[in-house]
Amino acid sequence: MAKETKYTEDNIKSLDWKAHIRMRPGMYIGKLGDGSSADDGIYILLKEVLDNSIDEFVMGSGKTIEVSIQGSRVIVRDYGRGIPLGKVVDVVSKMNTGGKYDTNAFKKSVGLNGVGTKAVNALSxxxxxxxxxxxxxxxxxxxxxxxxxxxxLTETSRRRGTKVSFIPDEAIFKSFNYRKEYIEKMLKNYVYLNPGLSIIFNGEKFYSEEGLKDLLGDRIAEKDRLFDIIHLKGNDIEVALTFSKAQYSEEYHSFVNGQHTTQGGTHQSAFREAIVKTVREFYGKNFDPSDVRKSIVSAISIKVMEPVFESQTKTKLGSTDMGGNLPTVRTYIVDFVKTKLDNYLHKHTDTADKLHRKILQAEKERKDLSGIRKLAKERAKKASLHNKKLRDCRIHLTDTKKENYLDTTLFITEGDSASGSITKSRNVNTQAVFSLKGKPLNSYGLSKKIVYENEEFNLLQAALNIEDSLEDLRYNNIVIATDADVDGMHIRLLIITFFLQFFPELIKEGHLYILQTPLFRVRNKKETIYCYSENERKEAIKKLSGSPEITRFKGLGEISPDEFVHFIGDDIRLDPVMLEKDQSIDDLLKFYMGKNTPDRQNFIIDNLRVEIDLLEEIAYETN
Structure with a gap:
């Protein structure tokens, strides 16, 4: 019988505000990370400070915000009303202290719980x-x-406002690096949602006049649009939408009180319903919802009184009411879309005709696919009972109540040895592994029929749960883990082609990464250093001095599970796969996967030369 453990007053501990935040940072800012992912904690710290400056602009104070990031130091300066001078210390260091509890001052604010800047303070x-x-x-x-x-209190001639400077604590955020691309995307979203606001980032100005219309213009290349962007505005609501000629699935960008709700919520569900309802009534036909929404690229922003989110990171709206005397979120959005979109389609008959043809084409494709789709679903269901390809984890992205849901990762690997190493060394709570047999099919130019016909594509689609939209995506990070050789590079390209061809929004929303694995191990009897580049190898040799042992890793299968755990744990290094602004998906696929053009040949030769030169240099040094 187990010995009873004493449970007395001494076991009860009360942590002060900062100790609790530092002990459980995930509760306040989601995952930590090194900056390779847009939802890593270092960006949430910046966002929490910016949200206060944005709220000042929304309340009519301060049209310019200045952001400076030099190395690890972040400075945010606004020209709002400034924190009341007698409360400066309290506002950033006492929990449940802030002006946003007074709903007359901040009726539709982002940060309602008074935690934001306290978390930044505690974690800096x-x-x-x-x-x-x-x-x-x-x-x-x-x-x-x-x-x-x-x-x-000191007299000054400076303009009014608030200036916050901070350096994230390296004891918590290890080896982090701010990526310019993620900062710019965040700041662009702020100006799209707040026309008239200027944000100056390291000297570059961001500004928008047409709000969500500019956002969509930035997200989908003009040549990929079925028709001009439809832009609808009302009290506390703004909508923009078009349809893509280059993608199959649905793409939504949703916001509540300026917060990017990356996992949607009640407002996004209502918007999806409203589109179908309006289109059915306009054409007088009971179209299937998936045919109506196929290939939609859209954005919706609403303002809600005291919104309720499903997690501290505010990625999913839980509110069902708009607040005040307004109707429910669903009723408000459905009524707005029904009136405004119906009017637009009546006035723009050319757009209405193009949309009608698009729906009929989607209907035909769906019916052509119905038989094989049914078989594929049955096959995937049977495979999921005993799926050797997928070794799943316990927590998924849809588990928003769980603290580490943002850490959920699916590694896509090739070959039994690599899959085995990752499977044995992974975190079974948040890391899953999907194994490929060999090189996947080149899906360039193929229709979606191939996703159902090809067993690997079908099972991968089922594992991710993304057949129609990203709303129920099961993993936040999708990581391609292949060897850093020619075959590995080709497999990466084929997987990226698959996602670009059928699910480009996965890339647009920053879910797809390439796993960096070390090229070398440099060690002596006292220390082992893993090196990801030639420069790191040289530094390691210099540090260990003498004649350390140097191992060149040729493939993931060569790395033992005991070693692999270092490369997919806290020190994981990921390269995000990104699309440039206004980059046509069709053009991109043509360049990489179309006929061998001189441009592509030169690109491959230039990139291979780096690897060949590196290998020749190492061979020369070791001989």
């Missing part, structure tokens, strides 16, 4: 806040949430 090795109002300023400095210095 250095944090400084300065407020200027009425010709006076007050500042305070902190280290890891501890107040270390204050500057009392």
């Amino acid at each position: 090795s250095f944090f400084r806040v300065e407020s200027t109002r009425d010709g006076n300023s007050v500042s305070a400095e902190f280290e890891q949430g501890e107040l270390i210095n204050t500057e009392e």
Whole structure:
């Protein structure tokens, strides 16, 4: 019989605000990460500070926000009203303290719980806040949430507003690096949602006049659009939509009170329903919802009184009411879309004709596919009972109540040895593995029929749960893990082609990555260093001095599970797969997977030369 453990008053511990945040950062900012993913904690820290400046603009104060990021130091300066001078320390260091509890001051604010800047403060090795109002300023400095210095009321000629500077704590955010692409995307979303606002980032200005219409213009190349972007605006709601000629699935960008709800919620569900309802009534036909919404690229932004989100990171809206005397979220959105979109289609008959032809084409394709789709689903269902290809994890992206749901990852590997190494060393709670037999089929130019006919594609689609949209995507990170040789590169290209051809929104939304694995192991009897580049190899040799043992890894299968755990754990290195602004998916696929053009041949030769030169240099050094 187990010995009874004492449970007394001494077992009850009360952590102060900063200790709790530092002990459980995931509760406040989601996952940590090194900056390779757009939802890594370092970007959430920036967002939490920016949200306060945005709220000032929304309340009519301060049309410009300045953001500076130099190395690890972040500075955000707004020209709003400034924090009341007597409360500067309290606002950034006392939980449940802030102006947003007064709903008259901040009726439709993003940060309603008073946690944001306190979390930034607690998770920063250095944090400084300065407020200027009425010709006076007050500042305070902190280290890891501890107040270390204050500057009392001082006269100043500076313009009013708030300036926050912070450095994320490297004890929590290890080896992190801010990526310009993610910062720019975040800032663009802010200006799209707040026309008239200027954000200056390291000297570059971001500004929008047409809101969500500009957002879609940035997300889908003009040549890929079925028709001009439809832009509809009302009180507390804005909508933009078009349809793509280059993708099959649905793409939504949804926002609540300026917060990017990447996992949708009640407003996105209502919007999807509203599109179908309006189109059915306009054409007087009971179209299948999937035919109506196929290939839609859209954005919706609403403002709600005191929104309820399903997690602290606010990625999914749970509210069913708009607040005040307004109707439910669903009724409000359905009524707005029904009126405005119906009017638009009546006025723009050319757009209405193109949409009608698109729906009829989608209907024909769906009916042609119905038989094989049914068989494929049955096959996937049987395979899921005993699916050797997928070794699943316990937590998924849809489990928004769980603290580490944003860490959910699917590794796509090739070959039994590589799959075995990752499977044995993975975190079974958040990391899953999908094994390919060999090189996947080149899907360039093929119809979606191939997704159902090809067993691997069908099972991969089922594993991700993305047949119609990303709403129920099961993993936040999809990581291609192949060897860093010519065959491995080709497999990467074929997998990226599959996603670009059929699910480009996965790439647009920043879910697809390539796993970096070390090229070399440099070690002596005391220390082992894994090197991801030639420069790192040279640094490691210099550090270990003497004649350390150097191993060149030729494939993932050569790396033992005991070693592999270092490369997919806290120190994982990922390269995000990104699409450039206004880049046509069709053009991209033609370049990489079409006929051998001189441009592509030159690209391959240039990239292979780097690897060949590296191998020749190593061979020369070791001989």
